[in-house]
Amino acid sequence: MRAVTIGAPLLAVITALLVARCVAAGPAQSVASHHHHPSGGTSAVSTPATTPSGSFNATDVAWLQLMIPMTEQAIRLLDLAPDKTADPRITRLAESLSADHHAELRRLHGLLDRSGVPYVNVHEGHNIPGMVTTDELKVITEAEGPAFDRLFADHTRDYLKQSVLVAQGEQGSGADTDTKAFAAAMAKAHTGELTRLAGLGD
Numbered sequence: 207m208r209a210v211t212i213g214a215p216l217l218a219v220i221t222a223l224l225v226a227r228c229v230a231a232g233p234a235q236s237v238a239s240h241h242h243h244p245s246g247g248t249s250a251v252s253t254p255a256t257t258p259s260g261s262f263n264a265t266d267v268a269w270l271q272l273m274i275p276m277t278e279q280a281i282r283l284l285d286l287a288p289d290k291t292a293d294p295r296i297t298r299l300a301e302s303l304s305a306d307h308h309a310e311l312r313r314l315h316g317l318l319d320r321s322g323v324p325y326v327n328v329h330e331g332h333n334i335p336g337m338v339t340t341d342e343l344k345v346i347t348e349a350e351g352p353a354f355d356r357l358f359a360d361h362t363r364d365y366l367k368q369s370v371l372v373a374q375g376e377q378g379s380g381a382d383t384d385t386k387a388f389a390a391a392m393a394k395a396h397t398g399e400l401t402r403l404a405g406l407g408d
Contacts, residue, residue, distance in 0.1 A: 260320075260321075260322075260382075261381055261382045261383065262320075262321040262322075262323075262381060262382045262385070263379075263380065263381035263382070265375070265376060265379040265380045265381070266317075266321065266376065266380045266381055266382045266385045266386075267318070267321050267323050269372060269373075269375070269376040269380060269385070269389065270314055270317055270318040270321070270385065271318070271323075271325070271326070271327075271328055271329070272329060272334070272372060273314050273369065273372070273373075273392075274311065274314050274315065274318070274325065274327070275327050275329050275330070275334075275337065276334065276336060276337045276365065276368075276369060277307050277310055277311045277314065277369075278311065279337050279338040279339070279343070279365075280307055280338060280362070280365045281304055281307050281308060281311065282338070282343055283338050283343065283346065283358065283361055283362065283365075284300045284301075284303050284304040284307065284362070285300070285304055286300075286343075286346060286347060286354075286358070287299075287300030287301075287358055288300065288301065290346075290347075290349070290350065290354045290358075291351075291354055291355055291358065292351060293355055293406075295406055296355060296358065296359075296406060299402060299403065299406065300358070303362075303399060306395065306399075310392060310395075313388060314388075317382075317384065317385050317388065320384075321382070335364075335368050336364050336365045336366075336367065336368025336369060336372075337365070337368075338361050338365065342361065345357070346358065346361065359403060359406065359407075362403055363400065363403055366396045366397075366399055366400045366403070367400065369392065369393075369396050370392075370393045370396050370397055370400075373389040373390070373392050373393035373396070374389075374393055376389035377389050377390055377393070
C-alpha cells in the first residue's frame with residue numbers, strides 16, 4: 207500500500223526533526239558524498255557533524271536532503287520508459303522530464319553544497335510518500351505494454367504531486383532565499399508536468 211501523503215503544514219515539523227537528527231551525528235557518522243555517488247551510492251566516508259551555514263535553516267537542508275533521493279528515484283523510473291512503453295507520447299514525456307530532472311538534481315546538490323552540510327541519503331530504505339522504492343522499480347521493470355504504462359503514470363503522478371506539496375512547505379518554512387526560490391520554480395514546473403501527464407489520457 208502506498209504511503210500517506212504528507213501535507214505542506216506538516217513538512218516543517220518533519221524536516222526540522224530530520225535535520226536535527228542528521229546534524230547531531232557525531233564524528234563517526236558515515237555519509238556518502240554525492241560527488242562520488244551521484245545516484246545515491248552508499249560507499250561511506252567519515253565526516254564531522256555539520257550544521258547549516260549562513261542563511262540556511264533546518265527546513266532548507268531537510269527539503270534538499272529529501273528531494274535529492276526523490277529526484278534520483280524518479281529519474282530511474284523515467285529512464286525506463288523508452289525501452290518499456292510502446293506509446294511514443296510516454297517516451298517523449300519521459301525523455302523530456304528526465305532531462306529536466308537531471309538539471310534539478312544538479313541544482314539541488316549545488317544548494318546543499320552551499321549550505322555546508324555534506325550529502326547523506328538519510329531516507330535510504332524509508333517508505334517516503336512520492337518516492338519510488340527499489341522494490342517498486344523492480345515491479346515496474348518487469349511490467350510490459352499497458353501494464354507498464356499504468357505503473358509509470360501512477361508513480362510519476364505520485365512523485366510530482368508530493369514534490370509540489372513539500373516544495374510549498376519549503377517556501378513557507380525555509381530561510382535561504384535561493385532555496386525557497388528554487389522550491390517555487392520546482393513547484394511550478396512539476397504542476398505543469400502533472401498537466402502534461404494528465405494529457406496522456408486524452
